Amino acid sequence: MWKLTESILLVWIVFWFIQSCTPKQPVQVDTDVKYTVVVVDTTGLYNPADSSRHSLVAGATLNANSTEYVKNYTFRTDDSGKVVIEGVIASNYRLDAHYPVSRGTALLGSRTVSIISVTDVVDTIYLSPIQLAPVLINEIYYAGPQNNIYFFYDQYIELFNRADSTVYLDGMILTRCRTSPEFRVLMDTVDYVQNVYAYQFPGTPGGNDYPLEPGEYIVIATDAYDHSQTVTNAVDLSHADFEFFNQYRNDYDNPDVPNLLNIIPNIGVDFYIGLGCDAVVLADGSSYEVVMVSTSHGDRLYCNVPISTVLDGVEYGSASTAKGLTYRIDTGKAGGGLQKYSGKTIQRANPFQDTNNSTNDFQITNGPTPGYQ
Numbered sequence: 583m584w585k586l587t588e589s590i591l592l593v594w595i596v597f598w599f600i601q602s603c604t605p606k607q608p609v610q611v612d613t614d615v616k617y618t619v620v621v622v623d624t625t626g627l628y629n630p631a632d633s634s635r636h637s638l639v640a641g642a643t644l645n646a647n648s649t650e651y652v653k654n655y656t657f658r659t660d661d662s663g664k665v666v667i668e669g670v671i672a673s674n675y676r677l678d679a680h681y682p683v684s685r686g687t688a689l690l691g692s693r694t695v696s697i698i699s700v701t702d703v704v705d706t707i708y709l710s711p712i713q714l715a716p717v718l719i720n721e722i723y724y725a726g727p728q729n730n731i732y733f734f735y736d737q738y739i740e741l742f743n744r745a746d747s748t749v750y751l752d753g754m755i756l757t758r759c760r761t762s763p764e765f766r767v768l769m770d771t772v773d774y775v776q777n778v779y780a781y782q783f784p785g786t787p788g789g790n791d792y793p794l795e796p797g798e799y800i801v802i803a804t805d806a807y808d809h810s811q812t813v814t815n816a817v818d819l820s821h822a823d824f825e826f827f828n829q830y831r832n833d834y835d836n837p838d839v840p841n842l843l844n845i846i847p848n849i850g851v852d853f854y855i856g857l858g859c860d861a862v863v864l865a866d867g868s869s870y871e872v873v874m875v876s877t878s879h880g881d882r883l884y885c886n887v888p889i890s891t892v893l894d895g896v897e898y899g900s901a902s903t904a905k906g907l908t909y910r911i912d913t914g915k916a917g918g919g920l921q922k923y924s925g926k927t928i929q930r931a932n933p934f935q936d937t938n939n940s941t942n943d944f945q946i947t948n949g950p951t952p953g954y955q
């Protein structure tokens with residue numbers, strides 16, 4: 583008898599415990615509540631052209647999750663960055679605002695608010711950037727080795743998978759950005775990066791033939807050749823993982839190293855980047871457009887890559903000169919003070935760290951480190 587009473591008590595305690603811990607189903611909608619949320623970006627990543635640095639974010643997603651009931655709502659901010667929450671269950675809510683800047687960067691903001699017996703309350707959520715890209719540009723070796731014959735042909739780019747799952751490089755694009763003054767005036771107002779060169783990994787975007795394993799580094803050489811045969815201090819890139827191969831010119835082709843191909847027809851140059859300053863972008867390759875642009879040097883073909891598809895981008899050069907890559911991809915610049923033909927390189931101080939600011943994220947390293955940190 584005693585045992586039975588004890589069991590019933592235990593069952594009742596468990597039932598009570600489950601009841602008190604499980605969110606309840608909502609009872610009814612409270613028609614009186616009205617709560618307005620304004621979503622604001624102060625980082626400049628939503629609209630770099632807005633010098634006020636207080637941009638109302640249109641098109642942000644706002645999720646409202648009740649902290650007491652099994653109930654959530656999804657809203658979208660209007661053109662004035664506003665969401666009016668009404669006709670919802672009176673409750674406390676966690677509000678999460680989200681705006682994607684690119685594949686690699688998003689703006690997020692959240693707060694917990696009480697939407698109970700409120701009318702005409704206006705609240706603000708401020709957004710902060712977070713970095714999402716699993717694969718990063720980890721090193722750019724651009725300055726050339728120590729030499730006095732203007733040799734710089736051993737350039738390479740290194741990528742790193744900082745995630746805990748495999749990334750597939752199939753169809754991804756690496757570009758050299760257009761950083762000229764003519765484009766600088768536009769770069770923060772358009773939704774694409776304009777590129778002088780764009781080369782594409784083999785495979786199709788979304789495919790899984792070219793894996794990059796967690797913690798793995800890969801090297802993409804301008805030419806996968808042992809350059810130390812030409813200049814003693816130059817890098818042996820004969821074992822690079824990939825090479826840039828321009829099918830529109832008589833480019834060097836190491837048959838053992840798979841090629842990234844040029845996607846801008848008639849651009850007859852190999853993937854050489856500036857020895858002092860430049861910008862490089864990695865995009866997922868899902869979308870791009872080759873366009874003819876009238877410039878002060880005549881009509882030229884460029885490749886426009888939507889910022890929404892960009893995984894990472896790095897600008898390098900003197901910090902005192904104007905930015906050439908939009909703030910949305912890189913708010914800083916790596917490699918300040920690095921001299922041409924110094925044999926030095928720029929590499930992430932921490933291969934897992936990307937704050938969207940290459941001034942902070944990168945450091946100058948004395949010698950190239952192709953395929954390792």
Ligand SMILES: [Ca+2]
Pocket residue numbers: 803804805825826827828833834852853
């Ligand atoms: Ca090449």
Ligand SMILES: [Ca+2]
Pocket residue numbers: 825827835836837838839840841
């Ligand atoms: Ca090859």
Ligand SMILES: [Ca+2]
Pocket residue numbers: 720721740929950951952953954955
């Ligand atoms: Ca390295």
